[in-house]
Amino acid sequence: MSLIEFKHVSKTYPNGVKGLKDVNLTINQGEFVAIIGLSGAGKSTLIRTINRMIDITEGQLTVDGTDVMTLKGKSLRRFRRKIGMIFQSFNLVSRSTAIKNVLTSMVPDMPWWKVLLGIFSKEQKMHALEALDKVGILDKAYTRCDQLSGGQQQRVALARTLNQTPTIILADEPVAALDPVTAHQVMGDFKRINEEMNISILINIHHVDLALKYATRLIGIRAGEIVYDGPVDQVTQEILDSIYNGASIPQAGD
Numbered sequence: 001m002s003l004i005e006f007k008h009v010s011k012t013y014p015n016g017v018k019g020l021k022d023v024n025l026t027i028n029q030g031e032f033v034a035i036i037g038l039s040g041a042g043k044s045t046l047i048r049t050i051n052r053m054i055d056i057t058e059g060q061l062t063v064d065g066t067d068v069m070t071l072k073g074k075s076l077r078r079f080r081r082k083i084g085m086i087f088q089s090f091n092l093v094s095r096s097t098a099i100k101n102v103l104t105s106m107v108p109d110m111p112w113w114k115v116l117l118g119i120f121s122k123e124q125k126m127h128a129l130e131a132l133d134k135v136g137i138l139d140k141a142y143t144r145c146d147q148l149s150g151g152q153q154q155r156v157a158l159a160r161t162l163n164q165t166p167t168i169i170l171a172d173e174p175v176a177a178l179d180p181v182t183a184h185q186v187m188g189d190f191k192r193i194n195e196e197m198n199i200s201i202l203i204n205i206h207h208v209d210l211a212l213k214y215a216t217r218l219i220g221i222r223a224g225e226i227v228y229d230g231p232v233d234q235v236t237q238e239i240l241d242s243i244y245n246g247a248s249i250p251q252a253g254d
């Protein structure tokens with residue numbers, strides 16, 4: 001069964017701007033999808049509809065068999081716990097240690113007084129340390145995040161997401177703030193997590209070279225419409241031109 005399915009999905013913002021136009025898309029468990037396109041093309045809108053950070057206005061969007069627009073309250077919160085979200089700006093508590101940041105992903109399942117007192121069980125701490133180990137920064141577990149490099153901070157964010165055992169990770173420009181070497185390392189982390197843990201990954205990215213190197217499938221979006229969708233090894237310069245410059249998509253046999 002498909003994991004994520006867009007059927008004739010559109011998003012019109014309250015000011016009338018069309019963020020998505022009649023999007024049809026099926027994503028299966030375990031895929032690593034990169035989404036590229038010009039600034040303002042609709043990449044963030046596409047990714048943020050999946051965990052209902054943004055509501056669609058037309059069509060149907062199902063995730064793991066659930067029509068996401070039917071979710072509210074507790075069921076919406078439970079649904080969101082299965083979907084990790086990574087941002088360009090890491091969104092960490094910079095004055096807390098790496099392990100404390102990872103442990104915060106457990107907070108929704110804990111009684112308020114334990115949260116207030118910062119009481120985490122041995123099992124929870126072990127789980128958090130395992131997550132830090134998976135992204136190669138176990139040695140930084142007790143370092144404050146404001147003393148870590150950008151790449152290390154993004155890895156803490158990734159560990160925090162892994163700690164909630166997601167089935168999907170959505171990443172909105174996760175390497176945009178990183179230098180090229182660190183960006184490759186973080187993309188490598190995503191790839192390893194995708195392959196070893198079979199977690200589906202959807203990533204918005206401006207760097208085409210990184211998209212082609214690490215993802216398996218590329219989606220090109222232009223003015224809210226999907227103009228390319230296929231395996232990365234079939235992407236040609238003509239296809240990239242069409243995504244970025246509006247040239248028509250070359251058809252096989254042209």
Ligand SMILES: Nc1ncnc2c1ncn2[C@@H]1O[C@H](COP(=O)(O)OP(=O)(O)OP(=O)(O)O)[C@@H](O)[C@H]1O
Pocket residue numbers: 013014015017018019037038039040041042043044045046
């Ligand atoms: N809250 C909003 N209200 C109105 N229009 C919006 C809103 N958010 C986004 N848009 C518009 O929707 C379109 C798609 O925006 P979106 O942020 O999805 O693009 P993007 O491809 O992610 O761009 P970038 O690469 O710059 O982040 C743009 O025209 C944008 O101005």
